[in-house]
Amino acid sequence: MWAFLHKLGSPKGFYAISGRWLPALWGVAVALILVGGVWGLVFAPADYQQGNSFRIIYVHVPAAFLAQSIFVAMAVAGLVFMVWKIKLADMAAAMMAPLGAGMTFVALFSGAVWGVPTWGTWWQWDARLTSMLILLFLYIGVIALRGAFVSRDGGARAASLLAMVGVINIPIIKFSVEWWYTLHQPASFSITEKPAMPAEMWLPLLSMVLGFYAFFLAVTLTRTRSEILRRESSKRWVRALVEERR
Amino acid sequence: MAFDSLSAFLSMGGHAPYVWSAYGATAALLLGVGWHARAERRRVRRDLARRMRRERRQAEAADASTDEGPTR
Numbered sequence: 001m002w003a004f005l006h007k008l009g010s011p012k013g014f015y016a017i018s019g020r021w022l023p024a025l026w027g028v029a030v031a032l033i034l035v036g037g038v039w040g041l042v043f044a045p046a047d048y049q050q051g052n053s054f055r056i057i058y059v060h061v062p063a064a065f066l067a068q069s070i071f072v073a074m075a076v077a078g079l080v081f082m083v084w085k086i087k088l089a090d091m092a093a094a095m096m097a098p099l100g101a102g103m104t105f106v107a108l109f110s111g112a113v114w115g116v117p118t119w120g121t122w123w124q125w126d127a128r129l130t131s132m133l134i135l136l137f138l139y140i141g142v143i144a145l146r147g148a149f150v151s152r153d154g155g156a157r158a159a160s161l162l163a164m165v166g167v168i169n170i171p172i173i174k175f176s177v178e179w180w181y182t183l184h185q186p187a188s189f190s191i192t193e194k195p196a197m198p199a200e201m202w203l204p205l206l207s208m209v210l211g212f213y214a215f216f217l218a219v220t221l222t223r224t225r226s227e228i229l230r231r232e233s234s235k236r237w238v239r240a241l242v243e244e245r246r
Numbered sequence: 247m248a249f250d251s252l253s254a255f256l257s258m259g260g261h262a263p264y265v266w267s268a269y270g271a272t273a274a275l276l277l278g279v280g281w282h283a284r285a286e287r288r289r290v291r292r293d294l295a296r297r298m299r300r301e302r303r304q305a306e307a308a309d310a311s312t313d314e315g316p317t318r
Contacts, residue, residue, distance in 0.1 A: 033276070041269070042255065045248050052248075052258040055265050059272040102275045110268035117264055215276065222283045226290045233294055242294050 009086055011228045012237050018221045025218040032211030039204035047201075056114040058205055061188075062212035064107040067135060068170050070100030070216060074142065075167035078160030088224070090156045091231065093163065094146060095223035099216060101139035108132055119183065127176035128184035131169060138166040 007013030040058035047054035077093035080086050111129070112122040123129065142159050149155030177186045188196070232238050249255040258265045 037269075041265075042249065043247055046259065051261060053261040053264050055258070056268045059268055063272065099279055102279060106272050106275050109271050113264040113268050117261055215280075219279055219283050222287060226283075226287045229290045229294060233297070238294070239298060242291065242298060 009088060011088055011091075011232055012235075014088055015225055015228055015241075018225060022218060022221055022225075025214055025221065029211055029214035029218050032207050032214060036204045036207030036211055040208065044201050044204055045198070050118055053114055053117045056110050057188075058208050060107060060110040060114060061205060062208045063103045063110060064132070065209055066212050066216055067100060067104040067107050067132070068173060069213070070096050070103060071135060071138070071163070072167060072170055074100065075163040078163040081156065082160050082164075087231075088228075090160065091227045092220055092224045093160065094156070095227055096216070096220045097139060097143050097146075097159075099219055101136060101143065103212075104132060104136040104139055108136065124183045126183035127180035128173065131173040131176050134169055135173065138162070138169060142166070 008017055036058060040055055044055065044058075046052050074093045074096060077089040077096075080089040081093065108129070111132075115124075116122050142162050145162055146155040146159040149158060177184050229238055229242075256262060
């Protein structure tokens, strides 16, 4: 177990292990998103109050989950990088930030266009909406801060630090709907309770959520592998790898 | 199936602009990010292979010039 983790922590070991899993991971991501998307758009019954605009939850909820999960992953990677000086953690953190920002934007945008027919407004300074907007700014801050440093190590430390501090915003997002219940409804799903929705409505959502997580993993692994080749381009094993692929 | 016809599906019971723009933005993000990851991977590999070829040519050229021996 420790030997495996140790191997996974080195760029060379990570490159080999992730390469074996990636094709299956991409396949699972595409399949789950296609199944969930078609199911949610075409086959799930319309909501008796919201009609067809409710179908937006099949993209809104997974995007909002990922927006928060990616930030937590980035903060954990930042901690691992700062404490144990594992470069690989920093590479992964750098590669996942743009996807996290994109997911936050999609969560905000899909929420806004759902709000127009449902709430009669696309925006309110509601606690949930505001804390998600702050999350988007935090992502942009982390990406910009990394780019603002001439030295790679300086940028990596600053970005890690901002991610570790900014992660405070995640529990605020989570509990905002309970602490300041103004507009956004509380969570529709929890792990401990049976969903208050028929199965043909929540099963496609489950498929989308799992598919989005698989997509995030696949993108992050693929991009981290590219980053390894970029940063370790003078290493012998990287050179041997490029030789044999020709 | 929740719709009677293709046009009913496309109009989403009057909610077409909302539903389709949300799905459109999501699809654009997923396809864009996926395509970018793939393009990045190809670019990195191509650049590295090109750099190694150039270095090998330079090494060979250096070898060849020393093989000729010192010129008077």
